[in-house]
Amino acid sequence: MERNRWLTLAIITCLVLCSDGRELKFKFKHKKHASIYNHTLTNIVVHYASAVYVSDLTELFTWTCSKCDGVTEGFQMIELVVDVQSCLQAFVGVAKDPYAIIIAFRGTQEHSLQNWIEDLYWKQLDINYPGMDDAMVHHGFYYAYHNTTIRSGILNAVKRAKEYYGDINIIVTGHSMGGAIAAFCGLDLVVNGNAQNVQVITFGQPRIGNAVFATYYHRLLRNTIRVTHGHDIVPHLPPYYYFFPQKTYHHFPTEVWLYSVGLEFLSYDVEKICDKTGEDPTCSR
Structure with a gap:
């Protein structure tokens, strides 16, 4: 009994x-x-964020690399942008589905001292954008986009793409440091380029600005998705200090947190959407 x-x-x-x-x-x-998070779209975009890591530039430019097929088939490369001195790589092209300009930035190269310096240069920098009083950003990531040849190469390629394909949507993506640079690129296109159709989807993106910056960013680019994973340390950097939110780096919404639920007889992945403050303690933080 x-x-x-x-x-x-x-x-x-x-x-x-x-x-x-x-x-x-x-x-x-x-x-x-x-209307905010589209799983199918994000699954396509992550392939571009992965392909930008390809080291064979000929295969990447001709879109014949091992990662350049499947859901990205038919992608038309406009420009492959490489800054050798800063060890930065990105590309601009036009996808068939979704029909949009795709901008992808490569993340940290493991053996690149310059990339590690950019990652670890956490000193906050006053941002010189109109209307963003008291907003401060990550010095290393901001300079990686604004003070290298990457920015001019990207903007010129976007201009050429629009001249040929018209004013189509723009999707900016990247992983890790590439996600941080992508976030600055999306903001640049909206604030300085007056673009109205920009979406930013990043993967494993670190924090890039203080709370004031995060608030401004969310107002300007509401259609922004930051995908994180339960075991990835990068989205937790620079560290968030709970008792000093105005003095620390702060994520902006919307975060999609991926993690696994594993039981002895059942295991599956879960997508949790957190878009209250960007620093929801029930999510990846």
Whole structure:
């Protein structure tokens, strides 16, 4: 009899856990997020964020690399932008689906001292953008975009793409440091380029500015997605100090946090959407 009671309790516990897991999984696909986060689009964009790491520039430019097929098939390269001195790489091209200009930035190169200096140069810098009083940004990432040949190469390529393809949508992406640079590029296109159709989707992006900057950014580019993973340390840097939010770096929404739920008999990935403050403690922070 005692054995049967324990068996019944074990079964009920398992059912509760399964029920909670399913509820969690579907809860994050609430309709109010449908116009903000598009899983299919993000799954396509991540392939571009991955392809920009290809070191064979000929294969990358001709879009014949091992990562240059599948959902990115038919991509037309406009410009491959490389700053050798700063060890930075990006490209601009036009995708068939979604029909848009794609701008992708490479992240940190493991053996690049210059990249590590940019990553670790956490000193905050006053940003010289109109209307952004008291906004401060990550010195290294800001300079990687604004004080190298990357910016001019990107803007010239975007101009040529628009002259040929018209005023189509622009999607800016990147992983890690590339995500940080992509965020600055998207802001630049909106503030200085007067673009109205820019979307930023980044992966494993570190923080790039203080709370004031995050607020301004969200007002200007509401259609911004920052995908993070449960085991990635980079989105936690520079560190967030809970008791000094105005004095530290701060993420802007919307974050899509990917993590795994693993039970002995069931394992699946979960997407949790966090868009309240950009620093929701129930998410990756």
